[in-house]
Amino acid sequence: MNQMLEPKPKFEEKSYIFHYRRETLEGGFEQIHAHQGIEFLYVHEGSGHLMFDQKLHPVGPGTLFMCQPYQLHKFKLDITPSCPYIRSIFIFDPSLFERYMATFPALHMFFNKLWKAELQQQVLQLEPIQQTLFAELLFDLHRNLNTCPELQQTEEVVLFLFSLLREFRKLTAGEPSSHSSSDSMRTNSRHVEQMMAWINEHFSEEFSLDRLAESLHLSPYYASHLFSRETGCTLSQYVMAHRIRESRLLLSTTDLTIAQIGQQIGFKSSAYFVKSFKSKMGITPQAYRKQVNTLYVD
Structure with missing residues (x-):
């Protein structure tokens, strides 16, 4: 009797994009854009604001931004040689990663919420201890992708995504705090x-x-x-x-x-x-x- 096997998950070349500590030292800003995938962006250095969800959000070191597919956004930073814009970016196609979440019901539910639900909070300002944690999480992925064999990169990215989702779930568990301004x-x-x-x-x-x-x-x-x-x-x-x-x-x-x-x-x-x-x-x-x-x- 022939048994029908489910095809193994494919890890397409374009299923994720990861840039670690990308620097803009001076000059122009990014255009208004939207991605097909889910984006996490962490600001290491920089000062300015984010245009997103019909609001202007202040941006500085420790800002963490999560963007759903096709949401328009634009960062405007006050970039100078002494105040560069340094960020890490992780963008992934949720349809290709969802299968990895299937064996973790709670995390799978949260994953689908980030992907498809209307969210209360997508721009966070992390506390110093949280900034340290996220900086280490991003550095670990950067190091592992540069040192591990190509066949192991799938595993490294999926494990990173698990950790990222768990931490983001903790951060968004409470009510968002509003920012103050003049x-x-x-x-x-x-x-x-x-x-x-x-x-x-x-x-x-x-x-x-x-x-x-x-x-x-x-x-x-x-x-x-x-x-x-x-x-x-x-x-x-x-x-x-x-x-x-x-x-x-x-x-x-x-x-x-x-x-x-x-x-x-x-x-x-x-x-x-x-x-x-x-x-x-x-x-x-x-x-x-x-x-x-x-x-x-x-």
Whole structure:
């Protein structure tokens, strides 16, 4: 009698990305972007803020950020030679790692919560003892991946992920604490958050700075200047980033045509959508859809 065997889990080349203590010593900032996978980012050094979930969050040494698939985010750091931006980044495809969680019910449940549920807290400021723990956890993975045989790297990454999830579960077990700031800074942040919320609601329509400013009782010039100053990008760039983010989600999860997706997210023509997508992503929407579908096939 033939026994049907479940195929062994594949560890695809693109199933995770790990950068240990990546440095930016001066110059430009990252564009607004979203990942297909789950991202954990830990700040070793740097000072600035994170634009995420329609809010501005302060960023400094010990900031830990967890981002779900396709969530838009952008870091804006005050980078100088004496104050560099140093961070460690771990991004992984949850669909390819879920199978490793199956034998740990509680951890599996938490894993799925991080992947798919609406979360209360995704930006944390760690205490010194917690900073030491996370720094050691990241260094261990960096060292192990550089010294162990290639066949053992799968095991090292999975064990690291187990430890990471356990620690993050402890950190998010309580209620999140709110950050304090001056009245003027908080007012500016509130205006920027309101602008992001307005765009998130109206991104599929033709963008109008006048309409946005009027809805918030601000002058168009002030709204545009404030958003650029606080986030490091223009309102138009944020609108485009949000549309590209939505298109990636639709390309990955629906069978809508390229033209239908372009129209649904606010592009006047499919040609302009394809051109804009390729400019931001480096490949066409059709190629991106094919790439994603290939990645999820066993």
